[in-house]
Each structure stands twice: as structure tokens, then as C-alpha cells.
Amino acid sequence: MITITKTFTTQAVQTQPNETQYYDVQAASFLQEVIESLQDGILILTKTGELIHANTSARHILAQLNKNDSYSSVVPTAIWNLCKSLLENKNSFPEESIVLSNEIALDKATVFRVRVRWLNVDQLHHSCFLITIENRYESLKNIALTEIKKYDLTPREAEIWCLYRAKFSYKEIANQLYITINTVKKHMKNIHAKRHSSDQ
Incomplete structure (x- = not known):
């Protein structure tokens, strides 16, 4: 009986990681597709300002903010200042979940709402900034398009x-x-x- 139990446990341990790995890979792939398809820009930065990830929308927005037609990995000063402010507040209130936001206006029709929050990711073994960038005009335009059909x-x-x-x-x-x-x-x-x- 003890041998059967040990065999069963051993088999479970051997098969379970393969299933878990399969689901982890599948979940990661799905999550990547979701992030890439978002209209909002998603940036992940280290606390020193190094760019870890930018989805397609974020790369397009960074190019606009940096006044460059090609993709730029340079984080605009306005966004980095918001990150530094969050870091200062995080040190003052370590137990609080803080989200800072601001707007960057290039012109009347190009206004970006930037939100910065602190992200703790166990797999990275360090914390980082999660930045979402919403094109306010595009969001309002989508609402308006829905209303145009409705009315x-x-x-x-x-x-x-x-x-x-x-x-x-x-x-x-x-x-x-x-x-x-x-x-x-x-x-x-x-x-x-x-x-x-x-x-x-």
C-alpha cells in the first residue's frame, strides 16, 4: 500500500508540471495577444527607466510624443516625471496602492491620458512601472461613432x-x-x- 501511494504520488508529480507548463505557455500567448490588440498603449519600465515592454499602440504613441515617425524606445520626460513622482509617493506610503495620472496634449485633437502604477511581478524578481496611455480623442471618437449610429x-x-x-x-x-x-x-x-x- 505504501508503494502504491508512492508510485501514484510520483506519477502525479511527473505529469502535473507538463500540463502546468502547457497551460502557462498557452496563457502567456493569449495574454500577449490581448495586450497587443488593446487600443491603449501599455508600457512596462524598470524603476531606472529601462523599457521592458511596449505594445503596438504604445510604440505608435511614443513615436508621436517623441515627434518621430519611427518607433522610439525613449520614454518622454512627462511620463518619466510621473514615474519618479510615483516612486517618491511609494516610498512615503509603502502599503498604499497608488495610481498617478496626467494628460499630455500635443494639440486640441491629440491628448493622451497617462496612468502610472506600481507592478510587483514575482517572475521578474523586481518591481516595475505599469503605464497605460489612452488617446483621449480616439476614445471620444469611438463613443461618438456609437452615438452616431444610435441617433x-x-x-x-x-x-x-x-x-x-x-x-x-x-x-x-x-x-x-x-x-x-x-x-x-x-x-x-x-x-x-x-x-x-x-x-x-
């Missing part, structure tokens, strides 16, 4: 609504679309009427 807006109303959702003023919308402010107001009145009737 059945005309093509011109759709253009105006996208700019309005991106926080453009009526005057800025008029200038952008080469129309008068009164035309913008007329379209916005129609849009609000459609929204009101759709929500009832």
Missing part, C-alpha cells in the same frame, strides 16, 4: 458630433468644417432633438 445622424451631423464630443467649441467646429456658427447651432439642435427622441 441615426446624417454625415454632416456626424462630423459635427465627433468634434463636439472631442471638446471643440462651436466656433472651432465652424472653423474646422468651413461653416458658420449658426449652421453648427442648427445641426446641434437637430442632434439634440434626435438624442432626446431616441432616449425616450
Whole structure:
């Protein structure tokens, strides 16, 4: 009986790591695909500022922030300053889970919301920064596109609504679309009427 138990235990120990390794590889591959497909940029940095990982969106955003068409591994100063601030706060409040955020505006239509948090990963044997970068205009544009379908807006109303959702003023919308402010107001009145009737 003792021999059978030992044999059973030995067999379980021999087969279990293979299954675990298979699921670990499968999970890692799945996680990589999810991270790469995200619209938001994901950066992982060491506490000295070395780039460990950047997904496709993050590489594109870094190129925009660094004013370079090609991928750059240079972390912009605005992001690194946020990381350093988090590190200072982490030392002051070691037990707290702190997330710092800030916005970086390149122009009216290109605003990035940056969030930095501390990430403890056992496999790396050290802590690092997890940075998410959201393109505010793209997020608002996606919301606006959903609303355009929901409210059945005309093509011109759709253009105006996208700019309005991106926080453009009526005057800025008029200038952008080469129309008068009164035309913008007329379209916005129609849009609000459609929204009101759709929500009832």
C-alpha cells in the first residue's frame, strides 16, 4: 500500500508540471495577444527607466510624443516625471496602492491620458512601472461613432458630433468644417432633438 501511494504520488508529480507548463505557455500567448490588440498603449519600465515592454499602440504613441515617425524606445520626460513622482509617493506610503495620472496634449485633437502604477511581478524578481496611455480623442471618437449610429445622424451631423464630443467649441467646429456658427447651432439642435427622441 505504501508503494502504491508512492508510485501514484510520483506519477502525479511527473505529469502535473507538463500540463502546468502547457497551460502557462498557452496563457502567456493569449495574454500577449490581448495586450497587443488593446487600443491603449501599455508600457512596462524598470524603476531606472529601462523599457521592458511596449505594445503596438504604445510604440505608435511614443513615436508621436517623441515627434518621430519611427518607433522610439525613449520614454518622454512627462511620463518619466510621473514615474519618479510615483516612486517618491511609494516610498512615503509603502502599503498604499497608488495610481498617478496626467494628460499630455500635443494639440486640441491629440491628448493622451497617462496612468502610472506600481507592478510587483514575482517572475521578474523586481518591481516595475505599469503605464497605460489612452488617446483621449480616439476614445471620444469611438463613443461618438456609437452615438452616431444610435441617433441615426446624417454625415454632416456626424462630423459635427465627433468634434463636439472631442471638446471643440462651436466656433472651432465652424472653423474646422468651413461653416458658420449658426449652421453648427442648427445641426446641434437637430442632434439634440434626435438624442432626446431616441432616449425616450
